[in-house]
Amino acid sequence: MYTSTDEAQSKLSKPVTTTSLRKMKAEGEKFITVALYDAPMAAMAQRCGVEVLLVGDSLGMTVLGYDSTIPVTMEQMIYHVEAVKRGNDKSLIMGDMPFMTYATPEQAMENATRIMQAGAHMVKIEGGEWLAPTVKMLGERGIPVCAHLGLTPQSVNKLGGFRVQGKTEAQAETILRDAVLLDEAGADLLVLECVPSDLAKRITEAVSMPVIGIGAGRETDAQVLVINDILGLTDKPPKFSKNFLVEAKDIPGALNKYAADVKARRFPADEHCFA
Ligand code: KIV
Numbered sequence: 001m002y003t004s005t006d007e008a009q010s011k012l013s014k015p016v017t018t019t020s021l022r023k024m025k026a027e028g029e030k031f032i033t034v035a036l037y038d039a040p041m042a043a044m045a046q047r048c049g050v051e052v053l054l055v056g057d058s059l060g061m062t063v064l065g066y067d068s069t070i071p072v073t074m075e076q077m078i079y080h081v082e083a084v085k086r087g088n089d090k091s092l093i094m095g096d097m098p099f100m101t102y103a104t105p106e107q108a109m110e111n112a113t114r115i116m117q118a119g120a121h122m123v124k125i126e127g128g129e130w131l132a133p134t135v136k137m138l139g140e141r142g143i144p145v146c147a148h149l150g151l152t153p154q155s156v157n158k159l160g161g162f163r164v165q166g167k168t169e170a171q172a173e174t175i176l177r178d179a180v181l182l183d184e185a186g187a188d189l190l191v192l193e194c195v196p197s198d199l200a201k202r203i204t205e206a207v208s209m210p211v212i213g214i215g216a217g218r219e220t221d222a223q224v225l226v227i228n229d230i231l232g233l234t235d236k237p238p239k240f241s242k243n244f245l246v247e248a249k250d251i252p253g254a255l256n257k258y259a260a261d262v263k264a265r266r267f268p269a270d271e272h273c274f275a
Helices: 018-027 039-047 074-087 105-117 129-140 153-159 169-184 197-206 251-263
Strands: 031-035 052-055 092-096 122-126 145-150 189-193 211-214 222-226
Touching: 031 251, 039 074, 039 251, 052 074, 052 222, 074 092, 074 105, 105 122, 105 129, 122 129, 122 153, 122 189, 129 145, 129 169, 145 169, 169 189, 169 197, 189 197, 197 211, 222 251
Parallel strands: 031 052, 031 222, 052 092, 092 122, 122 145, 145 189, 189 211, 211 222
Antiparallel strands: none
């Protein structure tokens, strides 16, 4: 066990659950999510009070050097979920399911089981209406699901690049409808990536599950950033990200600044949002 999660140093007094996140949504308190991949960062995130950790398949690009998330395997996800779990015993840990590991509900159940057994509390899957039966099946069997709509990086080849989604009224309506259907199917969280801020606001108000935004404006229930972006490690950082290390003296300082700015609604600023 990685032991630097000293109780006295942690801003999280008890484990974060789907129930506590829904309570935060109801009370209008923003929660913090960071995509990260290893035990020391997971421990630091716990000390800084980060409520949700995403072991994202972005690790294919941020850690492993691929040019998309498509090559990421179940074995790589499991390896990193186990590492993050060893560093943190309070934050809620979400594990991404890699490309084509949830193409059918049965395949999803088999692979989600492995991610949960590696230490995740929830799995994340990318896609709309077609995933509603999968969300229902996993939920009924005790596996919480985070849905992911808007820019879904595993579909980069179909989307024609890493582009803002939902810019036309028709696209916006489809994303909104997908969100409502996945909410009704029992999804526990929703990541909304790269959509106009007003669409993100409509979706956040329309669904009961908490919504985590990235490039989705200030009105979602929570924000997520990738640790590499927070620490200025990205070559060409996306418009929606911010290097918080510039205004801090060390890594915990950067994480604390990100968390404080999200809670106080200072981040994202207009320059990080899509109109
Ligand atoms: O894989 C990931 O890190 C993600 C976030 C960018 C939301 O899906």
